[in-house]
Amino acid sequence: MPGMWTLETVQKVEAVDHDVWVQVLRLMVLARKVDEQVIRLCRQGRIRGSSFTGIGQEAISTAVAVASEPDDLFAPCIRNLALHLGRGETPLGIMRQVLARPDGATAGRDGNIHHGRLENGVYAMISHLGAMISVVAGGVMAKRRHGKTSVGVAFVGDGTSSTGDFHEAMNFAAVFKVPVLVIIENNHYAYSTPNSRQFACRHLVDRAVGYGIKGVSADGNNAAEMYVTVRDIMADIRVNPRPVLLEAETMRMRGHGEHDDFKYASEELLLLYRRRDPIKLALRAMKAARLMDDNAFAAMEAEIETEVSAAAKQALAESEPSPDTLDQGVYADA
Amino acid sequence: MREITYLQGIHEGLQHVLEHDPETVLFGQDVGAFGGAFKLTEGLQARFGEDRVFDTPICESAMLGCAIGMATQGMRPIVEMQFADFITTALHQLLNNAGTRHYRTGNAVPIVVRAPSGGGSGGGPFHSEELETFFCHMPGVKVVYPAFPSDARAALVAAVADPNPVVYMENKTCYRSIKEQVDDGVAPLPLGKAKVRRRGVDATVIAYGAMVHEALRAAVDLQASDGYEVMVVDLRTLKPYDLDTILAATAATGRVLVVSEGWKTCGFAAEISAAITETGFHLLDAPVQRLTAPDVPVPFAATLEARYRPGAADIAAALRQLIEF
Numbered sequence: 001m002p003g004m005w006t007l008e009t010v011q012k013v014e015a016v017d018h019d020v021w022v023q024v025l026r027l028m029v030l031a032r033k034v035d036e037q038v039i040r041l042c043r044q045g046r047i048r049g050s051s052f053t054g055i056g057q058e059a060i061s062t063a064v065a066v067a068s069e070p071d072d073l074f075a076p077c078i079r080n081l082a083l084h085l086g087r088g089e090t091p092l093g094i095m096r097q098v099l100a101r102p103d104g105a106t107a108g109r110d111g112n113i114h115h116g117r118l119e120n121g122v123y124a125m126i127s128h129l130g131a132m133i134s135v136v137a138g139g140v141m142a143k144r145r146h147g148k149t150s151v152g153v154a155f156v157g158d159g160t161s162s163t164g165d166f167h168e169a170m171n172f173a174a175v176f177k178v179p180v181l182v183i184i185e186n187n188h189y190a191y192s193t194p195n196s197r198q199f200a201c202r203h204l205v206d207r208a209v210g211y212g213i214k215g216v217s218a219d220g221n222n223a224a225e226m227y228v229t230v231r232d233i234m235a236d237i238r239v240n241p242r243p244v245l246l247e248a249e250t251m252r253m254r255g256h257g258e259h260d261d262f263k264y265a266s267e268e269l270l271l272l273y274r275r276r277d278p279i280k281l282a283l284r285a286m287k288a289a290r291l292m293d294d295n296a297f298a299a300m301e302a303e304i305e306t307e308v309s310a311a312a313k314q315a316l317a318e319s320e321p322s323p324d325t326l327d328q329g330v331y332a333d334a
Numbered sequence: 335m336r337e338i339t340y341l342q343g344i345h346e347g348l349q350h351v352l353e354h355d356p357e358t359v360l361f362g363q364d365v366g367a368f369g370g371a372f373k374l375t376e377g378l379q380a381r382f383g384e385d386r387v388f389d390t391p392i393c394e395s396a397m398l399g400c401a402i403g404m405a406t407q408g409m410r411p412i413v414e415m416q417f418a419d420f421i422t423t424a425l426h427q428l429l430n431n432a433g434t435r436h437y438r439t440g441n442a443v444p445i446v447v448r449a450p451s452g453g454g455s456g457g458g459p460f461h462s463e464e465l466e467t468f469f470c471h472m473p474g475v476k477v478v479y480p481a482f483p484s485d486a487r488a489a490l491v492a493a494v495a496d497p498n499p500v501v502y503m504e505n506k507t508c509y510r511s512i513k514e515q516v517d518d519g520v521a522p523l524p525l526g527k528a529k530v531r532r533r534g535v536d537a538t539v540i541a542y543g544a545m546v547h548e549a550l551r552a553a554v555d556l557q558a559s560d561g562y563e564v565m566v567v568d569l570r571t572l573k574p575y576d577l578d579t580i581l582a583a584t585a586a587t588g589r590v591l592v593v594s595e596g597w598k599t600c601g602f603a604a605e606i607s608a609a610i611t612e613t614g615f616h617l618l619d620a621p622v623q624r625l626t627a628p629d630v631p632v633p634f635a636a637t638l639e640a641r642y643r644p645g646a647a648d649i650a651a652a653l654r655q656l657i658e659f
């Protein structure tokens with residue numbers, strides 16, 4: 001039954017080094033608290049437009065960030081705050097980004113989730129879903145040409161798997177044996193569109209067969225399973241370069257963005273996944289394995305909350321970019 | 335000095351950058367052992383190896399995405415579109431992904447997209463398009479369009495050296511028909527600089543790509559038939575375009591005809607016409623005229639395409655009207 005910890009998962013928890021496991025929990029909590037802060041700012045009307053969070057999906061990005069190496073490259077999408085944070089972006093950086101501050105990753109030239117710092121190996125997404133998979137593949141091809149053992153990870157949604165770009169990039173990476181892990185975060189909805197209206201195959205991972213590549217499924221809310229799965233895949237493709245498709249089953253626990261009433265969401269799925277919150281599941285398992293206790297967890301939460309609210313306060317005190325900078329930087333200087 | 339064709343000019347430009355910059359790669363459909371649909375890349379894979387010059391599946395969007403990924407990691411990818419027409423399946427990669435990236439993130443995207451363009455030889459609606467307007471409309475993207483072999487070679491080198499996404503338009507009818515004496519020294523073409531190809535006092539033609547050659551023919555014919563002296567400006571770079579040279583050429587004659595084989599409405603010729611009117615109205619003795627393709631898909635039949643595409647006779651007729659305005 002979902003939500004229960006099987007013997008196998010507990011064994012996976014124990015197989016993971018203690019520090020790594022605390023790192024995983026901490027990053028999930030950090031992402032959750034930063035997302036909650038973003039939601040507060042959005043509700044207060046301090047953010048232009050809507051806000052998009054990854055609440056309920058933190059285990060997937062967290063697993064990747066923790067398993068990654070410095071030279072790896074990433075194409076995060078909408079629900080991957082934990083990836084940004086795990087690769088070196090700070091809560092202050094996120095606050096500046098969503099508040100369009102000059103010192104944010106895109107300096108107010110772009111907003112919300114459209115950011116990434118190449119120095120962290122993270123490509124800033126464009127909205128056009130599916131377009132970034134080939135970018136990360138090209139980046140990895142360049143890294144490998146330069147003698148690095150980089151691998152790439154691209155994150156897409158169930159809806160994104162329907163785009164032509166997804167297909168082009170999967171096939172391209174397969175033909176060139178590019179070591180990219182493409183993770184479909186199947187959160188059951190693409191905006192309001194359910195899986196039943198999105199694809200007609202049984203499982204999205206079945207598409208791997210058509211590309212001639214390996215396909216793997218994992219429980220996207222089980223941080224232990226996610227971590228072990230992506231760690232093993234990344235280690236494998238690092239030495240045996242080729243793409244892998246991973247379908248991680250999860251659930252978007254809020255509307256598409258904060259503007260969305262989410263009326264279309266299935267009560268049944270919400271109920272199920274409320275019990276399967278990735279942080280709760282991980283905490284329970286860690287407690288059972290005596291890797292964490294209530295006091296230590298409360299201290300972790302308090303420390304993170306302090307950092308996040310200080311970040312919001314600081315970013316709020318800064319101003320938006322000067323309009324005089326409007327036309328600067330469209331081109332790189334020749 | 336030796337004579338080379340326009341196609342050889344591009345080939346030599348590619349050869350030059352592949353030889354001098356180990357970060358350059360060239361990829362596209364059938365560009366490897368086969369040598370490309372126009373045999374333009376023939377021999378390059380044999381010379382530089384399969385990891386520098388390689389074939390891709392038919393996936394224009396993934397090709398450009400891959401190039402963006404490579405360029406942001408220090409490489410200098412050159413992507414060949416087999417025909418410019420097929421870039422429309424990947425416009426978002428150029429407009430949204432490459433074009434916005436430096437502005438949004440500060441990361442430069444030095445890619446070159448080769449776009450074999452233009453009609454005149456029965457390519458029909460999907461192998462003849464002239465899409466400079468699409469590219470020039472994109473912030474963050476540069477567009478070059480050489481008309482002569484030496485410029486084709488030098489513009490390729492300059493496009494690769496530029497840290498921005500550059501669409502390198504190359505005209506298919508010029509490939510083997512346009513020849514020029516060149517020497518072996520390859521210097522990059524300064525981007526954004528037009529060139530006056532012929533001096534004149536009665537009217538000015540502003541053109542680019544294959545239309546430069548049609549305009550030069552028209553100028554010769556008009557001189558023979560009517561004694562008119564027509565100035566011909568070859569823009570060479572469409573974005574950024576060389577407004578100084580355009581205005582100087584406007585001042586020299588007071589009458590300007592902009593010629594393009596692209597479509598008329600909202601086309602690049604309209605941009606040039608507007609720029610002259612905005613900043614050089616006082617220099618004009620007559621309204622700026624446009625001679626372009628009509629707003630019609632590029633037709634297949636020779637009779638239809640001859641009517642569709644501006645030629646020397648059409649240009650001469652338009653010039654006569656303009657001079658006698």
Ligand SMILES: Cc1ncc(C[n+]2csc(CCOP(=O)(O)OP(=O)(O)O)c2C)c(N)n1
Pocket residue numbers: 078079127128129156157158159160161163185187189190191252256
């Ligand atoms: C090519 C493209 N078409 C439409 C959109 C508008 N859009 C943004 S997010 C979204 C749904 C995405 O669903 P999914 O891929 O499942 O990701 P999720 O939001 O569930 O994480 C849509 C339709 C877009 N950004 N890009």
Ligand SMILES: [Mg+2]
Pocket residue numbers: 157158159185186187188189190191
């Ligand atoms: Mg989804």
